[in-house]
Amino acid sequence: MLSQQMAAAHPILQFGTGRFLQAHVDLFVAEALRQGQALGHVTVVQSTASPQSSARAAALSLGYRVEVRGMQGGRPVETTVEVDSVQTVWHADRDWSQLLEAMATSVQVIVSNTADAGYVLNDADNAELLQARNVTPRSFPAKLLALLYHRWRTLPAAPLTILPCELVSRNGDTLRNIVVSVARQWGTEPTFVHYLQAQCVWVNSLVDRIVSSPLEPAGAVTEPYALWAIELQPGLVLPCQHPAMVLTDDLPQFEQRKLWLLNLAHTFLADRWLSLSRPADETVLQAMHDPLMRDPLESVWADEVLPVFDAEGGGLQARSYLVELRDRLLNPFLEHRLADIAKNHEEKLQRRILPVVERAVHLGLGISQPLLRQSLGLPTSNR
Incomplete structure (x- = not known):
C-alpha cells in the first residue's frame, strides 16, 4: 500500500476537463472530501490546446460552482454546489515529466472522459515514446500506455484502478484491450503485458447524468439525478464514497x-x-x-x-x-x-x-x- 504521505500528493488523476466531469466525478469528490470519504484531491490533465479549454482548465483549481436544477418527486429543485476538489491542473504537453513522476509515486486511481474520439489511436505515436520523458504521446490510449509503462518500471507492486467514464459499453474492458494491443504492437516485455492485464484494475462503469450547459470560466448546470454504476471486481479502489455511486455485480x-x-x-x-x-x-x-x-x-x-x-x-x-x-x-x-x-x-x-x-x-x-x-x-x- 502507498504511504499516507505519498497518497496525499496526486491520488486521483483525471483525463478530461469537460463539464460532465466537473458536475459528476469532481463534484462527488468535493462532497466526499467534506465527509472525509475521498482519497484526496483531483489532479486534472488537459490535452487540448484551444483557448476555451485552457481558460476552463486554469479556472478549475480555483474552485467553481455547479448549479443543480431540475425536478425531484414532481417538485422543482434549485441548489448550488461549490466544487473545490481540483487541486492541480497539468497540460499533457507542458507537464509530461510531472505526470510521469506522479505515476511513479502517488497515483491510485485514474478517471477519464475523453469524448467520442477518446479511444482513437494516432499514427504519430510509436514505441520510442515509452523511453521519452519530454515527448508526449498524441492519443489517450498511448498516453495511458506510456504512463503505465513508467509506473511498472518504478512502482510495479502498487495497486492502480482505471475508471473510464466514456459512454462505451464495457468501457474498462474496451480501454484495456486497446492499451494491451498497442503494448504488444510496440514490442513491450511480456511481463509488462501481464502487468497491464493482471495488476491494473480496469473497471467497467456507467455514468448517467444530464449536464445541460457550461458556466464560465468553469462550472456547469446539471440535473439532480446522478448515477455512477461501477462493476465490482477484486482490487478495486474508489476515488471516493458517494450516494450516487453504486457498486454492482450486474452492470x-x-x-x-x-x-x-x-x-x-x-x-x-x-x-x-x-x-x-x-x-x-x-x-x-x-x-x-x-x-x-x-x-x-x-x-x-x-x-x-x-x-x-x-x-x-x-x-x-x-x-x-x-x-x-x-x-x-x-x-x-x-x-x-x-x-x-x-x-x-x-x-x-x-x-x-x-x-x-x-x-x-x-x-x-x-x-x-x-x-x-x-x-x-x-x-x-x-x-
Whole structure:
C-alpha cells in the first residue's frame, strides 16, 4: 500500500476537463472530501490546446460552482454546489515529466472522459515514446500506455484502478484491450503485458447524468439525478464514497435500463419530430408537454418496452427508473433540443430501438410493438 504521505500528493488523476466531469466525478469528490470519504484531491490533465479549454482548465483549481436544477418527486429543485476538489491542473504537453513522476509515486486511481474520439489511436505515436520523458504521446490510449509503462518500471507492486467514464459499453474492458494491443504492437516485455492485464484494475462503469450547459470560466448546470454504476471486481479502489455511486455485480442491467428507457425515449421523440416536421427548435421539455408527442411515448414505454423488462425479471426496477426519468424529461431548466438528439439518427435507431424489438421476438412475447416498428421502418407485426 502507498504511504499516507505519498497518497496525499496526486491520488486521483483525471483525463478530461469537460463539464460532465466537473458536475459528476469532481463534484462527488468535493462532497466526499467534506465527509472525509475521498482519497484526496483531483489532479486534472488537459490535452487540448484551444483557448476555451485552457481558460476552463486554469479556472478549475480555483474552485467553481455547479448549479443543480431540475425536478425531484414532481417538485422543482434549485441548489448550488461549490466544487473545490481540483487541486492541480497539468497540460499533457507542458507537464509530461510531472505526470510521469506522479505515476511513479502517488497515483491510485485514474478517471477519464475523453469524448467520442477518446479511444482513437494516432499514427504519430510509436514505441520510442515509452523511453521519452519530454515527448508526449498524441492519443489517450498511448498516453495511458506510456504512463503505465513508467509506473511498472518504478512502482510495479502498487495497486492502480482505471475508471473510464466514456459512454462505451464495457468501457474498462474496451480501454484495456486497446492499451494491451498497442503494448504488444510496440514490442513491450511480456511481463509488462501481464502487468497491464493482471495488476491494473480496469473497471467497467456507467455514468448517467444530464449536464445541460457550461458556466464560465468553469462550472456547469446539471440535473439532480446522478448515477455512477461501477462493476465490482477484486482490487478495486474508489476515488471516493458517494450516494450516487453504486457498486454492482450486474452492470448490464443498468446499461439496459438507460439505453431502453432514457436513450430510447430521446430517439423515439426525435423520430416523431423528424417525421411530423415539428418546429426546428423544439426541446424535449416542449415535446413532453404536447400530447401528440408524449402520449405515443407513454404507450411505447407501457406496451412495447416494459413487457420486455417484465419477461426478463426487471420490470419493477424499470418502473422505478421511469418515475425518475419522467422528472428528468420534464426538467424546466433543461433545454435539450430534439435537433441535437436527431444527429446520427439512423445509427441511434439501430442501437437504441432495434434491440428491444429483437428481444421481444427472441422471447416469443407476441407483442406487436407497432410504434417502435414504425420508427424502424419495419412491418407492424412480428409474425
